[in-house]
Amino acid sequence: MMNYSSARSDPPASPAVRAEALNVVRGPRQVLRDLGFTVPRGQITGLLGPSGCGKSTLMRAIVGTQAKVTGTLDVLGRPAGHPSLRTRIGYVTQAPSVYDDLTVRQNLAYFAAILDPGHTAADRRQDVDRVLADVDLTSHADALAGNLSGGQRSRVSLAVALLGTPELLVLDEPTVGLDPVLRRDLWQLFHDIAASRGATLLISSHVMDEAERCHRLLLMREGRILADDTPDALRTRTHSETVEEAFLHLVDEATAAAGAKETTR
Secondary structure (H helix, E strand, C coil): CCCCCCCCCCCCCCCCCCCCCCEEEEEEEEEEEEEEEEEHHHHHEEEECCCCCHHHHHHHHHCCCCCCEEEEEEEEEEEEHHHHHHEEEEEEECCCCCCCCHHHHHHHHHHHHHHHHCCCCCHHHHHHHHHHHCCCCCHCCCHHHHHHCCCHHHHHHHEEEEECCCEEEEEECCCCCCCHHHHHHHHHHHHHHHHHHHCEEEEEEHHHHHHHHCCCCEEECCEEEEEEECCCHHHHHHCCCCCCHHHHHHHHHHHHHHHHHHHHC
């Protein structure tokens, strides 16, 4: 079962996320296998790996919505899923979480009221205006969400996650299916959020060129962490030109090590 030994907040210098011996089992399959890693505060950490490697499961564990999690998983100094983390974490799933029959502004006002019911109506309106500007949707504020493009709907979900200025943003493949210009603009926004607000971002992707945009990387394959390092360090360590080449090198290393282990049994 999950280790809930951390009853008090860690000091600010501690990692935003710390995992030790983290495992997740879903049905007969072990999805995450003995993970150990940290996510530093105030930076963009990329969670990269092929589809089906466990990225979404790990993100659900971090935000506290994944069942059958064992090991230690501390988030912002609290055990993952602790009630106090609800307003400190913003989470964007792969499928946009918006109501099609509401306008963009109505969606944001609804979620703002849920996230912080203690705020005044004026404060909530300011929050909504701020996040609309952040994701460049001010001109579409009164459009029905159901009439938006896929990229615009993704930006509404991101705006919801930005309400209340969360300390940790967990974004599950937020740029998938978007055109290159919008992808570039969103990555600029992610860097602005980290730099100007000191927020921590954990962003998953299966597109390796996005790894170059991150301060730090967690490379995953088949439920395991292959590497936890900076892009430069990974390229240097594997004598590779790109992070994609470094990833493939690490995959080959892991495969060879597994094969050698089998032959010695």
